[in-house]
Amino acid sequence: QVQLQESGPGLVRPSETLSLTCTFSAASISGAYWSWIRQAPGKGLEWLGFIHFGGRTKSYNPSLQSRLTISIDTPKKQFSLQLKSVTAADTALYYCAKDFDGSGRILDTWGPGTLVTVSS
């Protein structure tokens, strides 16, 4: 059973870069896609993007593509999110997740989420 855990600073100042890491425990991750999703206060879920376990295939939400980078460190069993030039609108609960069937589109394992507040 794969488990995921998000980590990172809970407070980020406006205009700075938000960096989060997701650590996963899995015997085998071959073929998996790893996603980031967020939920702003009082809002629904927003998919940010994913990366394939090999690191070569990525897909980003066009609404964030210019500011977002997702990377993976397979030996460390971690993948990361960097979101540049944050504003208060980036305040949210950030989740990492793994896909179910190698499509990257059905998310069957999630972390509990980490709250990030953007404020000076």
Next chain:
Amino acid sequence: DIQMTQSPSSLSASVGDRVTITCRASQSIASFLNWYQVKPGKAPQLLIYHSSTLQNEVLSRFSGSGSGTDFTLTINSLQPEDFATYYCQQSYSSPLTFAGGTKVEI
């Protein structure tokens, strides 16, 4: 982007009730529709994928149906642990999009 909408946005129900949540896509997504349960402080859980296939270990009181643009999630005999927020998500095309959620309250 494919827009997803859910109704109602919230509902009140009692233990033992049957609850139905509706999800609509802005264009046909065939059966590429998934349902998640989200509880505060816990990892979201995939309940149903491909519109009607129950994920492993999800109890059979949950069921899903629909294709094209209109879908439903039904919870038969609501249990105390089912009080949560439910989201539908389309997996037809990128970017993946979720509806706004339905909060099921006592």
